[in-house]
Amino acid sequence: xxxxxxxxxxPEWTPAQRMIEQYVLDRIRxxxxxxxxAPLETRAVEPLDQLLRKGETSKEVYLIRRLQADAxxxxxxxxxxxxxxxxxxxxxxxxxxxxxxxLQFPFRRYQIQKVWRGERPxxxxxxxxxQADIDIVDRDTLAPHHEAEMPLVIGDALRxxxxxxxxxxxxxxxxxxxFYQGIGLTDPESALRAVDKLxxxxxxxxxxxxxQTAGASEAQAKAVLSLAEISAPDASFxxxxxxxxxxxxxxxEGVEELVRVVETAAAHSPGLCVADLRIARxxxxxxxxxxxxxxxxxxxxxxxxxxxxxxxLASAGATRFxxxxxxxxxxxxxxxxxxxxxxxxxxxVPTCVLVAVTSEEQRAASNRVAEALRSRGVPTExxxxxxxxxxxxxxxxxxxxxxxWFPGVDGAADEVKDIRSGEQAAAAAGEWTPxxxxxxxxxx
Amino acid sequence: xxxxxxxxxxPEWTPAQRMIEQYVLDRIRxxxxxxxxAPLETRAVEPLDQLLRKGETSKEVYLIRRLQADAxxxxxxxxxxxxxxxxxxxxxxxxxxxxxxxLQFPFRRYQIQKVWRGERPxxxxxxxxxQADIDIVDRDTLAPHHEAEMPLVIGDALRxxxxxxxxxxxxxxxxxxxFYQGIGLTDPESALRAVDKLxxxxxxxxxxxxxQTAGASEAQAKAVLSLAEISAPDASFxxxxxxxxxxxxxxxEGVEELVRVVETAAAHSPGLCVADLRIARxxxxxxxxxxxxxxxxxxxxxxxxxxxxxxxLASAGATRFxxxxxxxxxxxxxxxxxxxxxxxxxxxVPTCVLVAVTSEEQRAASNRVAEALRSRGVPTExxxxxxxxxxxxxxxxxxxxxxxWFPGVDGAADEVKDIRSGEQAAAAAGEWTPxxxxxxxxxx
Numbered sequence: 001x002x003x004x005x006x007x008x009x010x011p012e013w014t015p016a017q018r019m020i021e022q023y024v025l026d027r028i029r030x031x032x033x034x035x036x037x038a039p040l041e042t043r044a045v046e047p048l049d050q051l052l053r054k055g056e057t058s059k060e061v062y063l064i065r066r067l068q069a070d071a072x073x074x075x076x077x078x079x080x081x082x083x084x085x086x087x088x089x090x091x092x093x094x095x096x097x098x099x100x101x102x103l104q105f106p107f108r109r110y111q112i113q114k115v116w117r118g119e120r121p122x123x124x125x126x127x128x129x130x131q132a133d134i135d136i137v138d139r140d141t142l143a144p145h146h147e148a149e150m151p152l153v154i155g156d157a158l159r160x161x162x163x164x165x166x167x168x169x170x171x172x173x174x175x176x177x178x179f180y181q182g183i184g185l186t187d188p189e190s191a192l193r194a195v196d197k198l199x200x201x202x203x204x205x206x207x208x209x210x211x212q213t214a215g216a217s218e219a220q221a222k223a224v225l226s227l228a229e230i231s232a233p234d235a236s237f238x239x240x241x242x243x244x245x246x247x248x249x250x251x252x253e254g255v256e257e258l259v260r261v262v263e264t265a266a267a268h269s270p271g272l273c274v275a276d277l278r279i280a281r282x283x284x285x286x287x288x289x290x291x292x293x294x295x296x297x298x299x300x301x302x303x304x305x306x307x308x309x310x311x312x313l314a315s316a317g318a319t320r321f322x323x324x325x326x327x328x329x330x331x332x333x334x335x336x337x338x339x340x341x342x343x344x345x346x347x348x349v350p351t352c353v354l355v356a357v358t359s360e361e362q363r364a365a366s367n368r369v370a371e372a373l374r375s376r377g378v379p380t381e382x383x384x385x386x387x388x389x390x391x392x393x394x395x396x397x398x399x400x401x402x403x404x405w406f407p408g409v410d411g412a413a414d415e416v417k418d419i420r421s422g423e424q425a426a427a428a429a430g431e432w433t434p435x436x437x438x439x440x441x442x443x444x
Numbered sequence: 445x446x447x448x449x450x451x452x453x454x455p456e457w458t459p460a461q462r463m464i465e466q467y468v469l470d471r472i473r474x475x476x477x478x479x480x481x482a483p484l485e486t487r488a489v490e491p492l493d494q495l496l497r498k499g500e501t502s503k504e505v506y507l508i509r510r511l512q513a514d515a516x517x518x519x520x521x522x523x524x525x526x527x528x529x530x531x532x533x534x535x536x537x538x539x540x541x542x543x544x545x546x547l548q549f550p551f552r553r554y555q556i557q558k559v560w561r562g563e564r565p566x567x568x569x570x571x572x573x574x575q576a577d578i579d580i581v582d583r584d585t586l587a588p589h590h591e592a593e594m595p596l597v598i599g600d601a602l603r604x605x606x607x608x609x610x611x612x613x614x615x616x617x618x619x620x621x622x623f624y625q626g627i628g629l630t631d632p633e634s635a636l637r638a639v640d641k642l643x644x645x646x647x648x649x650x651x652x653x654x655x656q657t658a659g660a661s662e663a664q665a666k667a668v669l670s671l672a673e674i675s676a677p678d679a680s681f682x683x684x685x686x687x688x689x690x691x692x693x694x695x696x697e698g699v700e701e702l703v704r705v706v707e708t709a710a711a712h713s714p715g716l717c718v719a720d721l722r723i724a725r726x727x728x729x730x731x732x733x734x735x736x737x738x739x740x741x742x743x744x745x746x747x748x749x750x751x752x753x754x755x756x757l758a759s760a761g762a763t764r765f766x767x768x769x770x771x772x773x774x775x776x777x778x779x780x781x782x783x784x785x786x787x788x789x790x791x792x793v794p795t796c797v798l799v800a801v802t803s804e805e806q807r808a809a810s811n812r813v814a815e816a817l818r819s820r821g822v823p824t825e826x827x828x829x830x831x832x833x834x835x836x837x838x839x840x841x842x843x844x845x846x847x848x849w850f851p852g853v854d855g856a857a858d859e860v861k862d863i864r865s866g867e868q869a870a871a872a873a874g875e876w877t878p879x880x881x882x883x884x885x886x887x888x
Contacts (some may be wrong), residue, residue, distance in 0.1 A: 003760055004542045010489060012539065014546065015482035015553060022483055034818045036795035036825035038459035039466055043572055044558065045454060061511040064528065066562035084508065095456065098448045102458065104842050106828045109459060114488065118510035128487055143828060145807060267808060268815065316447055348548070351480035363589060364711060371712065374478045381480035384550050384587060398548050
């Protein structure tokens with residue numbers, strides 16, 4: 001077999017990077033559970049019609065098909081209608097509808113899974129990546145204070161990681177839509193889409209786009225851009241909006257909700273949240289607060305954690321399940337930091353102690369030492385060979401394993417060597433414990 | 445949208461079941477790490493030619509294809525050649541070849557991921573399921589003591605779970621192949637395949653099959669069945685093999701290796717391992733020890749954890765990477781136990797404390813209590829509504845949340861109520877700690 005090569009868009013971490021990823025996922029999960037979110041996993045596949053409900057993403061869907069389907073009596077139809085999920089929100093909305101009778105509302109869940117998008121591969125774009133989502137859905141109505149809770153959870157989760165500080169930018173769709181209505185624009189969706197491109201193409205081009213796609217006059221385009229320029233770390237954004245002199249009930253409602261989000265976040269951790277009225281989020285299903293998150297020093301790579309409130313994603317007949325959710329792009333986040341060499345782990349394996357083997361006949365004695373250490377929670381390997389001790393020590397060195405254990409021969413005491421300092425001392429496997437900092441690999 | 449329905453073969457657990465699954469995965473991972481296995485994840489997809497190297501499973505492969513591929517200039521070819529992995533061994537062998545230059549050998553890794561098999565759905569068969577694998581590969585040669593280590597790891601991992609006791613059945617392909625050669629059978633693979641069906645079709649039918657597919661005489665078929673009948677919890681199986689009077693160097697080597705596996709396991713935990721010479725494992729790539737695992741009381745459902753030694757799965761030119769591995773079928777295991785109602789969790793959410801809300805105006809005070817509790821590791825939710833306290837208590841009751849916290853009004857002390865006993869006492873959010881057993885949901 002010839003040497004295999006990577007597949008573009010499908011990243012694979014080294015074991016050391018995977019240790020870092022697991023550390024990150026453990027911290028995120030701990031925070032989600034501290035806030036009472038229950039875990040959930042959904043299947044990787046959804047019926048194609050579900051996946052295509054979000055129009056824009058249809059080109060990204062991966063279909064799956066059994067290799068032998070054509071040969072079967074049942075034909076390809078059944079399986080051809082399945083695709084891999086491209087996010088965790090659409091599957092979650094489906095899960096809620098399917099299991100509504102068994103769930104308690106409001107339902108708080110977190111979900112950490114791979115998703116797939118069949119995009120054309122390009123720099124920094126993944127076709128397979130890991131997301132960590134939280135959502136809260138309720139039946140019929142969802143109280144707006146849930147929108148204010150999201151930044152607290154995300155702020156705590158991201159602050160628990162060895163990563164640069166983050167800033168969560170928040171806006172509210174009602175502000176934009178209300179404002180656009182208030183100035184007489186009839187196609188708020190097209191206006192939103194144009195504003196969403198502000199970072200990429202700049203205000204002049206957005207003004208052109210507003211004229212072309214949303215039918216905006218010069219004055220309307222100017223007003224839209226004035227709104228988008230408003231940004232403040234506190235409720236003062238509301239004064240700036242009012243100063244624009246536009247009156248609309250939906251606009252007022254949106255401002256009130258966004259004030260609450262910003263003030264709740266400021267009470268929890270000042271500086272975490274910024275009201276930024278240019279944040280639009282391309283997806284059309286958001287109906288209230290929207291979130292984006294930038295990592296300080298990595299702003300040019302865009303948002304690492306985004307979401308918003310959606311009122312119409314899950315509904316069956318007259319029953320609606322409005323929700324709010326936010327998603328950490330774990331692969332994206334780690335890809336950026338790995339690329340910058342900004343994350344490291346203190347060793348390449350979980351192992352804390354390597355038990356040397358004096359001779360193959362004595363391997364059982366080394367196994368007993370390992371068993372005693374493991375029974376007290378010390379990750380331990382037995383040396384794969386009974387080579388000279390120098391070679392066994394190099395096995396540990398190459399992997400960053402801090403301790404090598406030498407079983408005593410002919411009644412002599414066992415000894416343990418810290419191979420970083422070279423210190424060696426008598427020790428008993430039933431009692432010896434490494435310093436706490438050495439027990440597990442340290443991520444920094 | 446109409447109510448969605450489950451897709452056959454793609455199981456989805458409830459949040460409470462997912463909490464149990466996470467508990468199980470955490471225990472398994474802890475054990476794997478205690479033995480020094482490093483974590484690894486591989487991408488979900490492999491090139492089709494890699495997946496088809498294991499002939500028997502080709503009919504189970506799911507191909508993936510971009511929905512928009514046909515419309516693209518690059519056409520469908522590139523993506524059509526990708527399929528979802530159906531196990532974690534084939535991707536691991538590919539990963540080792542691809543990264544051999546960067547890995548330290550022997551390389552010990554664990555891998556816990558979903559796999560997909562496009563089988564026809566039937567009772568108890570999954571199309572998507574979770575596996576937890578460990579493997580050790582070395583370059584050129586792999587010392588046989590690694591084969592003896594596998595049952596120790598699996599024994600510890602499964603013993604750490606709230607499940608019935610297990611018995612690991614071991615055999616060695618060299619015993620079967622050497623024995624078949626020794627009695628003059630020229631097609632040992634066909635003989636193995638016939639013996640693999642012993643549990644399903646019984647000895648008479650296997651004898652017929654041996655005659656038909658492996659060209660066995662009546663005496664040869666009888667000898668093959670005599671070997672397959674040998675089973676012992678210790679090295680005494682070797683005497684029973686010798687009593688059959690067949691002489692072959694490969695047979696002797698296999699017996700020696702299997703004695704070592706059984707004796708190492710007996711020293712670690714008596715009764716865990718049984719030499720069972722009928723265990724064949726259908727997959728043709730095994731070349732040494734093979735493992736199957738039965739759960740006491742669930743024997744009729746077959747093996748929940750299987751594997752073996754493979755010498756030829758990963759090789760590039762003249763370089764070989766022989767390995768040994770074993771895989772816990774987590775979804776299968778949990779599916780059986782969930783089906784029998786044999787696993788439960790003490791509550792439906794991670795939440796330990798629900799902080800009541802006196803009025804919406806006072807929500808910030810409840811947020812502060814929650815923040816203080818969370819900062820000391822107590823999973824806490826704030827009540828979604830400022831309804832009457834009786835209704836807020838019922839919110840906690842319905843989810844099994846053990847404590848409800850009442851923030852003091854007008855300078856009064858906060859109080860916390862254990863809603864199981866009804867006891868209520870003054871408490872300070874910066875100091876109060878629940879009994880350890882209440883902190884996290886208990887799985888039993």
